[in-house]
Amino acid sequence: MPVGENIAFFNGELRPESQVGISIRDRGYLYGDAVFDATRTFGGRPFKLREHIQRLYSSLRYLRIDPGLTPEEMERWSLEVVRHNHPLLPPNQDLWVSQRISRGVEPALPGDTLRPNVLIETHAIPFARRASLYQTGIRIATPSVPRVPPRFISPRAKTHNYLNLILGELEVQGADPDAWAVLLDEQGNLTEGRGANVFLIKDGVVATPRGQFVLEGVTRGLVLELAAGLGLPVQERDLDLFDAYTADEAFLTSTSLCICPISSFNGTAVNGGQVPGPVTQHLQLTIENNAAFVRVLADGVRVQNGQLSVGTTRQYEASEQFCVRTANAGSVHLVLDALDLGLLGADGESGSWIVKSGLAPVRAARPC
DSSP states (O other): OOTTSOEEEETTEEEEGGGOOOOTTBHHHHHOOEEEEEEEEETTEESSHHHHHHHHHHHHHHHTOOOSSOHHHHHHHHHHHHHHHGGGSOTTOOEEEEEEEEOOBOOOSTTOOOOOEEEEEEEEOOHHHHTTHHHHOEEEEOOSSOOOOTTTSOTTSOBSOOHHHHHHHHHHHHHOTTOEEOOBOTTSBBOEETTEEEEEEETTEEEEOOGGGSOOOHHHHHHHHHHHHTTOOEEEOOOBHHHHHTOSEEEEEETTTEEEEEEEETTEESGGGOOSOHHHHHHHHHHHHHHHHHHHHHHOEEEETTEEEESOSOOOOTTEEEEEEETTSOEEEEEEOTTTOOEEEEOSSSOEEEOOSOOOOEEEEEEO
């Protein structure tokens, strides 16, 4: 592999990015006949890569495309690309990690067959461009362009055809270049933006549009689990502009943003424009702790004299067990999964379950 140049996986092999080429007759380019998914890294470790790949394979089944790789192979090749490319980034930078599969090159001659093109690539996340949004909040506008109803094409498939969302975005940004679009459905309910899910908070209840009408973001799902783990009521239901205009707080979720507050809808300020609100801030801290724990595990974990230290070279074997005490004085029994360094918890009676919510900063750990 080249030194100092990013690589990509393309149709069964790793290549320098400069040597990857897609045919001008590829159906993904011609018709948008392709699917993709994308996660990001935290400290060089892909966040919830397995969940993103599971969603990728749901999209593939919906479009009836067979990539010729198992989900496990797709995950392994994704990790290989990240392993090579992340050290090439500047300090404190992270990557988008994308898998893109088209149906293949449009047959031109009798006997030509369609073979899918499979690409795994990474590129740097533009943090600086979005940094101010966490202090000022995002201005949301709802365009006249409605979201395509799921009876025509399901929004739950992540395809290369984003024109519906792009048209709404063009309309909104024609009036306010810094505003973000969230499209309404035919009944006037909020759906989603390009790559972002919307949440409203009213009287302590965390609500988001129903999954049937949006791409069910992996971060969206994590926020619902974290909120429930914190004891907050959560709802997936129809939300219209009345709900948006009268919300106590609002925020967007996405893979790169995680949680970013909303300051207004169509010029109507949320919470007087004061962002983030207390519930949003609590959720932001909780998801950051969750991501920080991924970074800790990615860097290596060592237990010494009852303390958890990081940045060491040792990686634990599968099923090695620890009892971890968190900053809120709760204890979590952990099993480290050597494949993805996932967090598993066990209650000692009913077996293991995935720890997905309410993870506070780690203060100490000891072997179980």
